[in-house]
Amino acid sequence: MKLTLKIWRQKNTNSHGKFENYQITADTHMSFLEMLDVLNQDLIEQGKDPVAFEHDCREGICGACGVVIDGRPHGVLKGTTTCQLHMRFFKDGDTITIEPWRASAFPVIKDLVVDRSAFDRIIQAGGYVSVNTGQAQDGNAIPIERDTAAKAFDAAACIGCGACVAACPNASAMLFVSAKVSHLFHLPQGKVEDESRVMSMVTQMDKEGFGNCSNVYACEAECPKEISVENIALMNRRFIKSSLTSNK
Amino acid sequence: MQVSRTFYARGQTGQQLLIGAYQALSRQIALGSVVMYNRHEMLDLVMIDGKARGIIVRNLLTGKLERFAAHCVILATGGYGNVFYLSTNAMGCNVTAAWRAVKRGALMANPCYTQIHPTCIPVSGEYQSKLTLMSESLRNDGRVWVPKDKKDVEAIRSGNLAAQDLPEDRRDYYLERRYPAFGNLVPRDVASRAAKVVCDDGLGVNKSGLAVFLDFAEAIQRYGKSEAHAKGIENANPAAIIKLGEKVIETKYGNLFEMYEKITGENPYKTPMMIYPAVHYTMGGLWVDYNLETNIPGLFALGECNFSDHGANRLGASALMQGLADGYFVIPYTVGTYLAADIRTPSISTNHDAFAKVEQEVNDRLNKLLSVKGSQTVEQFHRRLGMIMWDHCGMSRTAEGLSKAKTMIQELRSEYWNDVIVPGEQNEFNPELEKAMRVADFMEMGEMMVEDALHRNESCGGHFREEYQTPEGEALRNDADFTYVAAWEWRDDQDSVLHQEPLKFEKVELKTRSYK
DSSP states (O other), X not given: OEEEEEEEXXXXXXXXXXXXXXXXXXXXXXXXXXXXXXXXXXXXXXXXXXXXXXXXSSSSSSOOOOOEEXXXXXXXXXXXXXXXXXXXXXXXXXXXXXXXXXXXXXXXXXXXXXXXXXXXXXXXXXXXXXXXTTTSOOGGGSOOOHHHHHHHHHHHTOOOOOHHHHHOTTOBOHHHHHHHHHHHHTSHHHHTTHHHHXXXXXXXXXXXXXXXXOSOOHHHHHOTTOOOTHHHHHHHHHHHHHHHHOOO | OOOOOOOOOTTOHHHHHHXXXXXXXXXXXXXXXXXXXXXXXXXXXXXXXXXXXXXXXXXXXXXXXXXXXXXXXXXXXXXXXXGGSSSSSXXXXXXXXXXXXXXXXXXXXXXXXXXXXXXXXXOOOTTOOOOXXXXXXXXXXXXXXXXXXXXXXXXXXXXXXXXXGSOGGGEEOHHHHHOTTTGGGSOHHHHHHHHHHHHHTTOOOSTTSOXXXXXXXXXXXXXXXXXXXXXXXXXXXXHHHHHHHHHHHHHHHHHHHHHHHHHHOOOTTTSOEEEEEEEEEEOOEEOOOTTSBOSSTTEEEOGGGBOOSOTTSOOTTHHHHHHHIIIIIXXXXXXXXXXXXXXXXXXXXXXXXXXXXXXXXXXXXXXXXXXXXOSEEHHHHHXXXXXXXXXXXXXXXXXXXXXXXXXXXXXXXXXXXXXXXXXXXXXXXXXXXXXXXXXXXXXXXXXXXXXXXXXXXXXXXXXXXXXSBOTTSXXXXXXXXXXXXXXXXXXXTSOOEEEEEEOOOSSSOOOOOOOO
């Protein structure tokens, strides 16, 4: 299949970027990232600058990859990361637009690579359980009802890729933060610090410059792990409760 | 006897452990006890008076070299499976940190012990960048088979026959046939080699002839009947049974089935999965003692980058166990013991001459790679190295093939330093330069793996030498001559030097495995 790629090129954080067009012949069995690999090999051989994009596990679990494909984070396929998207979902002759995540809290490093360390700082603000590993009671010794465990697990499936932020017109990180809050809230080990956790994580989220939620639900639609917006509702309830009852 | 010895979390057990560890680390960062340097890569080890005292890293965003000094250095940098180019490892996995330690005198133990995982999605084309693992857990319910007859193989390959339509008596469930006691649950090395044997016999089921079936039809039937019974549905019709059975399979393996369909475009509920073995884990690694200290004082190695826990053949879930045990339960205690002797040593300064010297060497290597300006990309060299390793140091090995591989790698190395093309500059974000440094190290590592495989004249776990097998094609060990850890010392432009650490079995008796 012959494709035209319209790719965002930006030398570094401070420079202005622009779209550039590339022609490429791809195979339908290729993954999307393998198609970019092939493009880069060509560019290097021609003495040109290869397109920088981020990737690591290439099986949808590390959260490193992620570009906006034809306006949609991780592309058109539901519940899929960019690395799992295969070229058979495109047609011969297609023009594909490829951009980085767009959010002021995720500055562009180069081309399609953005800095997502804001997410690390939100986790550092409280996305954990304050128990030293090796000293806690064996997790398996506390029975947890199956549905509750499943809710925690559904939230824990978040890979922190940032697609929710890229999808949101407000560049809000509410789905990411609420997934982490909800994951720990549903488990007995995490419940203890629930109030302070939700306050600190939300405070940090605002400090990083992410926008607010206005119930568009684009985050849920684009999330490669299909995290539900119900988590946002839960986080809001926890947040209101703690702001009313907390001593801090 | 078979016992339960691990947990299962929706096919993402490892990922959930990783998230737990990441959260625990984030807490330490918040407490100020850990500083995290994201996007920094270790490019060399600094030694002062024979002790590991620091590292030189490249800030991957700016390209600048930075010095870090400490009383000891701990590596937790993972395995070297990407020496094969295609593996189930993440693309960023590399041997550089461990290999730089080897270049400074650390010993590399049992480098030839490589685990080839039996349940991966087969290669689809030349552009393939990595291989995807289908969780081991699938073999709990899936049955592995190929057609008995080559005519059926042809019909399936050409698309004239659907695998699910081939009658039972024309299928060879070769693991169940060869290993009646363990069947589809034989260890990874045994399952992988058995797949290679049937594919070498021309019975592989995809176009390239390098795939076997993993079939859930029987499990769907079994679970379906049991569900129907539990729900009190009498005389359930076949379609209803299949529907109930598929539901059970979906609860157990839904996400894996989905992942398979995304990659291959085929529905594994209806047609059997195709799988083929792929490089997954490296049991070899830096030699360490019981305190996880290498032979370089003050240099510790944890997790897959050391050789310690798995012998020649890692078992499922043991890598997770090792990561947690090494990091949480061993090193916090053993590092203290090491540091106790250094209690009066003032903090190490990065102004020491040793740092300047090593930093200059790293700088020279980076410049040298950038200045070659040849005609072949890093990727092309990496692929060629991977082919040499897979063909001659993969699932089965021979003395002849290994000797050839050694020469081929040496030639490839010299070609690399004369003809590689690395775009861009050193002092910028430059992923190609990162790769170029890693591939240079993979080549030397590959050569050491081949040397180790060539010297070990026996078959043992992940190391299968064709010359050493039983008449039934099983691995044949030579305990009299090879019951030792082979720890290798690298010498530039010379053969590596072997150091032997004898293996003494005090509590258990050394036995031959049998899964028949």
